[in-house]
Amino acid sequence: MEFQCASIWGVDYNDATSDLGKDQVGYSVQVDTNEGKHVHEFFLALAACNTIVPLVIDTSDPNVKLVDYQGESPDEQALVYAAAAYGFMLIERTSGHIVIDIQGERQRFNVLGLHEFDSDRKRMSVILGCPDKTFKVFVKGADTTMFSVIDKRLNLDIIRATEAHIHAYSSLGLRTLVVGMRELSASEFERWHSSFEAASTALIGRAALLRKVAGNIENNLIILGASGIEDKLQQGVPEAIESLRTAGIQVWVLTGISKKQPYPLATHQSF
Template sequence: MRVLSFDDLLWTPKMAVRTDPQLLKLLNNDSSNEEAKLVLEFFLALAACNTIVPLVLDTRDPKQKLIDYQGESPDEQALAYAAASYGIVLVERTSGYVVIDVLGDRQRFDILGLHEFDSDRKRMSVIVGCPDKTVKLYVKGADSSMFGIINKSLELDNVRATEAHLHKYSSLGLRTLVVGMRELSQPEFEEWQLAYEKASTAVLGRGNLLRSIAANVECNIHILGASGIEDKLQDGVPEAIESLRQAGMKVWILTGDKQETAISIGYSCKLLTNDMTQIVINNNSKESCKRSLEEALARTKEHRVASSIGSPYPVLASESSGTVLALIVDGNSLVYILETELQEELFKVATECSVVLCCRVAPLQKAGIVALIKNRTDDMTLAIGDGANDVSMIQMADVGVGINGQEGGQAVMASDFSMGQFRFLVPLLLVHGHWNYQRMGYMILYNFYKNATFVLVLFWYVLYTSFTLTTAITEWSSLLYTVLYTSLPTIVVGILDKDLSKSTLLAYPKLYGSGQRNEKYNLNLFVLNMLEALWQSLVVFYIPYFAYRQSTIGMSSLGDLWALASVIVVNMQLAMDIIRWNWIIH
């Protein structure tokens, strides 16, 4: 851990990062070496090219302070702590400058301009005025974006080495970034500054103008290095995904990480397995995407035909014996597929596969994938995410769930439900979702039944009065029947009744399939409830009628008896349908 001394105070980063001794030695003892200068520039880029705000916290020791980095992105926090561990410590940030402790020497870097990260460029950059009066552009971003702005002809060896390192990092499931820089000449800086100030004050199209200016200045970048950040899965994620799949749900992963990282994450969460056959669509043109989709569709048909031999029923390719298909699509291919005629082919292939994994996807592409399923099937879609990049997807899905994590609260604010961890999705769906479906299905049928029973009693009476305007049941009896006598028990049962316990529903995820099969609410149950209302209304009407028709009881008294009998009958039916009794229901 790096400890700084300033004004007789010790400043220590809050989080310690394990360092490489050779790299530390190179930084501290060989500042004239060209390699050491590049390493220093790399860590300066990590410390300056971000939106981190350093906070100085007090400790029990009045002579010691903690530096806590706050920011929306946990990746930026990790990179800032890594730079601090090597002696490049961001200690202060204002709107116009940052103060960085460079190996014990505090230096001020003026922030001349900041181009924030966006999903189109997939990178961010900052232009800083250095203490030696030079102007430098620091850039960091995704490798697919960064390699397009690097002059590969001048540093081919560095690019190849970086690509090898990135492949190694992503194969381990690390989230990768490429860092680069270039020094701006005075004419280049003045040209950029003039355009930047003009775009910043534009009333219309400000965002597009700033992106255009950023794209113009982010060119001929000198590559400094790459970083790999471990993004650990939360506890219980593999088990949660397995439970959801056992419940009959299809789980798709939509991520902005590169393909190797996404596949590694798929294996770590047990969504992908070694016995799966992977169909990879990674193309750079519409024609090649079309060919890949046609080949994938032919492949799924072959698996379906092979699996259906000897079976009297049609079988999906994803259900074939001994072979499970997994579709992997990257964001470049989705550019040519979504919003074109090819998306129909993608839909056919995706629905035949057990697992779909989309990598390097932009936020709008995530929403497009959700819309692809939502607009072509009657299935309910649920999207869950924890970052600002997931907002479009969450809003597009039928049900949006936001995880309140370290990447800000935008996903939570845009969601229907919020939770602290992914594994909480299992009780939300398998337990509360099942209970809610069972209660809602029964309550809808019961309300039709109880209202039909009462109305049919009135109908039988009307037949005996030749459809006159007289009524045997008073308005107060009719009102109280609906508002008090039958509604309050319905509300209590609708809130508290449970057909199965929580432990049972979690232990047997397939029980969730009752909702998918419409077992609790369907046309047959509706017809049976109406038939039940029909014969019970006949009983309620005719038993008192035949019992008292020769007596001196008036019609109003007989109407009260009909109303009372209706209340008793429908509440007895409710009591017989209750699955789990407790003291409140009693």
């Protein structure tokens, strides 16, 4: 899996034509602009809304560490590596918090709850306690379910632009995910937290209860954007398929089961 492009707040950041191109590793996000704030939230979502575990690896230079990302989902690995490339590097995860190096500044976020992906919702979410004392829910998932929980009363032009970009990415054969978020009021967070704790400790029907709690918090979202990931064929596969076709053998391609693919390690200095 390889991150190729993104649509952020209605702007198509294609890999070859925008500031988020492959050659722009280390791209600086200026959060003092409206566009910059949405770019910031988008990459924060990619770095935080996942189950990836960062592993710190020593190098011969004591001031340089490598961070390898381990996880069951190649999609999540690709997105977390993309976030790291643009200055949002996940460097620590525990059961209760994560630490993200955001353009050279370490920030700690309390992970207050995580609703993992399931085949019914086709999305996942994380509830964070942020350094500025706010509570935010970040959600990512398939466009078929995400647009049903986006608040269409807000920024309809942005939603339509994002839909058009997703269609273009899909036409290129890319795998797409939609990203959204919203800030929670203190009372809203308390209601969610109470329901989440009750569902998490339930002895009967726990999965269904957690799905209901997730559905209640994953709504009225502000759309942040969408990502496009290329699912590359392994070496030799195109030639093998062509040989089969030449031999008159009908070829069917089934997707859904992926083997872990190697990724270049993220580099972090003065760790």
